[in-house]
Amino acid sequence: MRGVMEVVVARPRPAGRSARLRLGRYTVAVAALLLACMVGVMVGKAPVDPGTAVAILLSRLHLLQVVPWWPASLETILWEIRLPRVAMGALVGAALSVAGATYQGLFRNPLADPYLVGVAAGAGLGATLAMAAPLPASLYSLGIIQFAAFGSALLAMALVYSLARVGGSTPITTLVLAGVAVGALANAMTSFLMYAHGDKLAVIYSWMLGGFNVTTWRQAALVAPSVLIAVLVISLLGRVANVMQLDDDQARSLGVNVELVKLVLVVAATLATAASVSAAGLIGFVGLVVPHVVRILWGPDHRSLIPLSALVGAAFLVSADAGARLVPGPQDIPVGVVTAFCGAPFFLYLLRQQKRSVF
Amino acid sequence: MIVTDDAGRQITLPAQPRRIVSLSASNTEILFALGLEDQVVGVDQYSDFPPSAKGKPQVGSFAKPDLERIVALEPDLILATEMHVKTTVPDLEQRGLKVLVVDPKDTMGVLKGIRLIGRATGQQQQAEDLAEGMQARIASVTARLQGTEPVRVFFELSPALHTAGPGSFVDDVIRLAAGSNIAAGAGKQWPQLNQESLFMADPQVILLADHAAGETPEMVAARPGWQQISAVKNGRVVVVDPNLVNRPGPRVVEGLGLIAGILHPEKVK
Numbered sequence: 001m002r003g004v005m006e007v008v009v010a011r012p013r014p015a016g017r018s019a020r021l022r023l024g025r026y027t028v029a030v031a032a033l034l035l036a037c038m039v040g041v042m043v044g045k046a047p048v049d050p051g052t053a054v055a056i057l058l059s060r061l062h063l064l065q066v067v068p069w070w071p072a073s074l075e076t077i078l079w080e081i082r083l084p085r086v087a088m089g090a091l092v093g094a095a096l097s098v099a100g101a102t103y104q105g106l107f108r109n110p111l112a113d114p115y116l117v118g119v120a121a122g123a124g125l126g127a128t129l130a131m132a133a134p135l136p137a138s139l140y141s142l143g144i145i146q147f148a149a150f151g152s153a154l155l156a157m158a159l160v161y162s163l164a165r166v167g168g169s170t171p172i173t174t175l176v177l178a179g180v181a182v183g184a185l186a187n188a189m190t191s192f193l194m195y196a197h198g199d200k201l202a203v204i205y206s207w208m209l210g211g212f213n214v215t216t217w218r219q220a221a222l223v224a225p226s227v228l229i230a231v232l233v234i235s236l237l238g239r240v241a242n243v244m245q246l247d248d249d250q251a252r253s254l255g256v257n258v259e260l261v262k263l264v265l266v267v268a269a270t271l272a273t274a275a276s277v278s279a280a281g282l283i284g285f286v287g288l289v290v291p292h293v294v295r296i297l298w299g300p301d302h303r304s305l306i307p308l309s310a311l312v313g314a315a316f317l318v319s320a321d322a323g324a325r326l327v328p329g330p331q332d333i334p335v336g337v338v339t340a341f342c343g344a345p346f347f348l349y350l351l352r353q354q355k356r357s358v359f
Numbered sequence: 360m361i362v363t364d365d366a367g368r369q370i371t372l373p374a375q376p377r378r379i380v381s382l383s384a385s386n387t388e389i390l391f392a393l394g395l396e397d398q399v400v401g402v403d404q405y406s407d408f409p410p411s412a413k414g415k416p417q418v419g420s421f422a423k424p425d426l427e428r429i430v431a432l433e434p435d436l437i438l439a440t441e442m443h444v445k446t447t448v449p450d451l452e453q454r455g456l457k458v459l460v461v462d463p464k465d466t467m468g469v470l471k472g473i474r475l476i477g478r479a480t481g482q483q484q485q486a487e488d489l490a491e492g493m494q495a496r497i498a499s500v501t502a503r504l505q506g507t508e509p510v511r512v513f514f515e516l517s518p519a520l521h522t523a524g525p526g527s528f529v530d531d532v533i534r535l536a537a538g539s540n541i542a543a544g545a546g547k548q549w550p551q552l553n554q555e556s557l558f559m560a561d562p563q564v565i566l567l568a569d570h571a572a573g574e575t576p577e578m579v580a581a582r583p584g585w586q587q588i589s590a591v592k593n594g595r596v597v598v599v600d601p602n603l604v605n606r607p608g609p610r611v612v613e614g615l616g617l618i619a620g621i622l623h624p625e626k627v628k
Contacts, residue, residue, distance in 0.1 A: 045555040056596050073558055073587055078582035127397070131572055140573040141581060195420060198405050203572035206517035214519050218582050223519050330556035331545050 002108030025298050029311035033090065036315040039084035043322040045330065046077045053078060080217070088215040088223065088320045090314035092280045093290075095227040095272035097313025101294070101305055102234050102269040105241050106262065107172050114273040114287035117266065121186035122156025123149040123277040124208060130189045131204050132197040145207065146219065146278045150226075153250035153274030156182055161266065169248070169259055175266075197220070210281015210320055211335050223275045230272035231310045237265060238303035285339040286317055289347050296350045316343065361480055362479055365472065366444050366460040373457070375411035375481045376436035379600045382424050382447070386438040387412050392489055394484045395503055401432045407612070408602070426450055436479065465531035465606035466615065467477070470494055472607065479530035489609060496612045500619050501535060503626050510622045513552070513562035513590070515579075517569050532604045532611065536619035538564070564622055565590040585588065593599040597621050 012163045041053055048056075048070075052155070056078050058064035068075065099114035115121075130148035162176040194204055234241070240261050243251050248258050273287075290313040296307055320338040327333050360372050380386040380401040387406035390399050393483040396411065397433065401418045421424035423449055429437065434456060439448055441462040448458050457523035459479050463472040470490040477486020512533050514523050524545040535542045541560035544553055565588075567574055576596035585591050599621070603614035 045553050046559055073561075076584040076587055077555050077558050081558070084583075119397050135573065137573055137575045137578065141578050198420070200572045203517045205517040206521045209519070209551075211519070211551075213551060214582075218583075323557075325553065329544055329546055330542060330548040330552055330560070331547075332553050336376060 002160065003272040014358045022304060025304065025308060029308050033315040035313050036318040037086055037090065040089065040318045040322045041078070041082060042326050044082050046074060048074060048078065059174065084215045084217045084220050085224045085321065087220045087316055087349070088212050088279060089318040091220060091223050091227045091344060092276040092283065093313040093315070093317025094231060095308040096283065096287035097290035097309040098231050098234055098306055099269040099273045101291035101309040102265050104243070104291055105302055106244060106265050107176060108245065111294070115282065116176060117270065118156040118160050118186060118268050119273045120181035120277055120282050121183035123153035123274060125186040125190045126152025127207055128193045128204050131200055132193050146222065148276050149278035153277060154184060156268040166293065170262060208281060209334060210283060212280060213332065215279070219279050223279045226271045226275035230268040233268045234265060235306045237261065238306055241265065241302035268301055283317070283339060284312055284336050285343050289343050290316055293350060295348060296354050362459070362475065364475065365462045366441065368460065370457060370459060372459070372479050372488045373435050376479070376529055378432065378434045379436045379438065380418060380429055380432055380434040381406060381438045382418070382434050382443055383438070383440045384408065384546055385606040386476065388606065388610060391478050392609040393477060393480065393485045395480055395482065400434060401429065422499040432452055438476065445605040458509065464526070465528065465619035466497065466611055469607045469611050470594070473609065493609065497535070497615060500615055500627060504619060504623060507537040507623055507626060509537050511541055511560060511563045512538040512559060512566060512622065513541050514566045515569055516575070518574055520557060521553060522552050523551060524548050524550045526574060530610050532615055532618055535615055536622050538618065538622045558584070561589050563589045563595060565596040566618070567598045570598040
């Protein structure tokens with residue numbers, strides 16, 4: 001692994017042919033995302049033909065003036081249920097994949113996933129606290145559960161980071177271990193709260209399972225800034241992230257402010273993860289595997305790995321959620337089951353195709 | 360005395376148990392209704408009715424009873440449910456304890472369960488009286504609803520739209536109350552209803568069983584798009600105490616009366 005990364009760091013960026021290659025990658029990834037969104041809008045329990053779907057969306061955006069030939073309920077389903085679901089799927093898919101790619105690079109560990117530094121456990125504890133506490137209904141209407149999840153996820157990360165600090169630096173191994181320990185503690189507290197509040201068990205449990213069944217535009221709008229800022233910041237740090245593949249001393253000797261970069265990357269990745277966990281619960285596999293797929297397809301250079309992971313992750317989760325809605329009957333299969341069931345074999349196929357080390 | 364329990368097992372029981380432990384809130388309610396309060400020496404964590412049940416020693420949660428505490432209470436009869444059959448029941452029986460599984464699946468099953476517990480505890484007459492009284496009240500509700508057009512119902516267990524599907528106890532209560540459960544096609548007991556499917560089914564009544572966790576009819580009405588659902592349009596989103604309709608115990612007649620009154624206020628008060 002070290003060998004591959006060193007080549008990436010050392011190699012100057014060639015122009016010409018490789019610029020066209022880079023453009024090709026982005027074209028493929030953007031096309032995949034657009035295709036996934038189209039499928040996402042078409043697939044659902046309420047049948048709709050493509051023409052009507054397009055007409056509904058265009059007239060909703062005031063781009064088309066027609067007398068509606070569709071029932072009002074179909075418009076509501078498409079605009080208030082299905083479209084926010086697609087938007088949130090894209091945001092969460094991008095957030096988890098970028099966070100996964102960042103942690104895998106930063107921790108120099110191919111098994112790192114977005115939930116590694118206690119973010120998920122922190123969010124779960126915050127949400128459970130908000131559900132267990134006897135708060136006034138008006139607070140729940142405002143989305144106190146989502147805010148509590150988001151806030152406590154950031155708190156968990158801050159705690160992990162300060163616990164892992166040794167002298168003036170934050171060794172990666174200590175960071176991971178502190179994350180695991182804080183996560184375990186938060187999970188234990190969550191379990192106790194669930195035990196002590198049996199009457200709210202169904203609600204707490206349903207929050208943990210997550211998914212996009214009741215996603216709203218408002219939630220998507222709340223999540224979007226965190227995700228977009230994080231993706232942008234981490235993308236801009238792509239070159240430095242490459243240098244961080246070396247050990248801390250080597251990176252330092254190349255003029256990188258190692259501690260600052262580490263902090264910015266972890267905070268940005270946590271911001272994205274916390275926002276998505278607070279809105280959609282825990283969705284496994286995306287953050288772990290999408291970055292690897294992008295590495296296998298297009299190489300480990302973080303300058304392209306991060307933005308491509310965002311696009312591919314968004315496309316993957318939107319498709320997986322559409323797949324979750326394809327089953328007959330008035331219910332879906334959990335989206336995490338789809339991501340693992342379809343993603344794992346595809347990942348293994350790519351892994352076998354690739355006859356060399358990929359990380 | 361030999362009885363067959365709800366798990367189909369034949370069990371030899373003492374004629375008159377004096378120390379009874381109940382591992383579920385529903386069976387605790389039945390024991391108390393049969394006048395066995397003094398014989399109950401331990402209950403699970405969720406046994407909260409009648410209020411005096413909360414004063415009994417607790418033997419852990421419904422899902423994970425504490426074996427040590429149960430054994431220490433030296434019970435001569437333990438009432439368990441279907442959920443305990445694979446793990447807890449063998450553990451208890453290996454320690455020489457007598458376990459009776461009572462787990463009604465529908466309203467009529469509750470009457471059977473009451474009679475079974477009555478037989479197992481030597482309270483046959485009380486059980487018969489209780490069951491007959493309940494049967495009469497159920498019959499009076501169903502008689503008034505005879506020929507009534509069923510009302511489409513959504514029973515909300517969580518804001519993420521978890522609900523009670525076919526085979527659940529609630530599903531049966533809704534049917535008896537001349538309701539049509541919109542999750543009937545879900546194919547499992549506790550499904551999560553797809554939101555689009557809910558819109559297409561257009562429930563006429565929404566029963567909010569997640570009120571304890573903060574959901575209110577106002578919040579339901581404020582969900583995007585939900586103003587178009589008949590139940591919301593007509594102000595028929597009603598908070599219900601899930602324990603009245605979730606628990607296969609004596610209060611199921613109250614639960615049935617309550618649901619029937621919500622679904623058909625013109626016929627049942």
